Amino acid sequence: MLNNYNSEDKVLLAVDCIIFGFDKEGLKVLLVKRDFEPEKGKWSLIGGFLKKEENLDQAAIRILHHLTGLNNIYMEQLYAFSKVDRDPAERTISVAYYALIDIASHSRNLIRMNAAQWHNLSSAPKLIFDHDQMVSKAIARLERRAVSKPIGFELLPEKFTMKQLQRLYEAILNKKLDKRNFISKVNSLDILIKLDEKDMTVSRKGAYLFKFDKEKYDLKIEDGFNFKI
Amino acid sequence: MLNNYNSEDKVLLAVDCIIFGFDKEGLKVLLVKRDFEPEKGKWSLIGGFLKKEENLDQAAIRILHHLTGLNNIYMEQLYAFSKVDRDPAERTISVAYYALIDIASHSRNLIRMNAAQWHNLSSAPKLIFDHDQMVSKAIARLERRAVSKPIGFELLPEKFTMKQLQRLYEAILNKKLDKRNFISKVNSLDILIKLDEKDMTVSRKGAYLFKFDKEKYDLKIEDGFNFKI
DNA sequence: TTTTAAAAGTGTTATTTATACACTATCAAA
């Protein structure tokens, strides 16, 4: 006999994606109106079911793409949620994934598909099942992650101002940061390239644009950043 | 129709427990010889399958108790492992849990059951499936966790010496710590009670015993420890 | 043309935290 697993219970395995977005208004989360029962028409995370021939990472990518058109988003596994009655229709365990993306540079896809919508974190509607709990846990993880890696760089447009970067961190950490301390901390990491170009859309003076020095970043990532701000 | 989940794939959901133990020799991991196919007779983590009527935390507790006799162990969820062919017998996703316990204070149960054995981390045998990968991930998590919470206190006998506490941290972080710096760091946290009692078993001079001040600990945990050593 | 308003840019000091480092005390056993 190859195995004696036959008497074991099988369950549905869902994957739910918590996609945080960042733009000038702050942190947002991407939600869809569920188009099947149960809870049809209610707001939900982007979710679907694992198929036998894929792993969880692949399922997350497929589901996200299918419901939003988003591609090439790196998601990180968050947690497996398994309360017995979390889905009233059937015993389902859900593995949550999360990612943080720059809204502006992905909006075209989202608009085209028109299935998903951004909601401010503070004013998001109540979600189905345990999805609110998933979002809370993802926020907590994001905060912790933000201080150990310069997570923000992957979420901004290619060229960005210091102010934008600071706003991103303020949004993630949910507190005001001192401009001077923030800039000197970022500069001490030595992973930004200051461009000869200014963003003139916000102020009369204009703010220098920066881009992210991928090589230096990759070198540093090995021995671990300290990005405590 | 209550739901349209009918066409979705169902899978087996395993739970594997990585139990780290600590005694004077250092960090160990608890392993069992697998007594069913596939891979019968090979070393494995403590594992089993989720049942429909329980959640993952409950499954982990049940499985651990069933295979080792261990009770009242707080385990934390680590990660869901989902490579398609990770178990050659059947499509199985495994959610790993981990815990860290004091070997001495739990050894009676383990000896009685005699199913599980402690192995030094450095000399553990090769494990089945992706279990080695699970152990590596758990070690990495333990290290990170050790600096954000004084994790060690829950793993020592009720009364312990500073030396024991330091040894525990040295084992988790896998590096030597300076005695004076360690003690002053621990003292600055103000969560230990120094007892009027000495451990005379190790030295002629004897070392003062301490215990853990649960109340102060709980107060501190709210605004987060900084236990970076 | 001058004034104004709004954001950009820039350094220093004080405080806290982390690190490096070595000698004395105790006491049972030899």
Added chain:
DNA sequence: TTTGATAGTGTATAAATAACACTTTTAAAA
């Protein structure tokens, strides 16, 4: 009484973090 093994203790330096305010720029308005 000597010895050996472990317990216990403090200081100085370096590094990181936190607190803090004024000047510059420039387009638009007066």
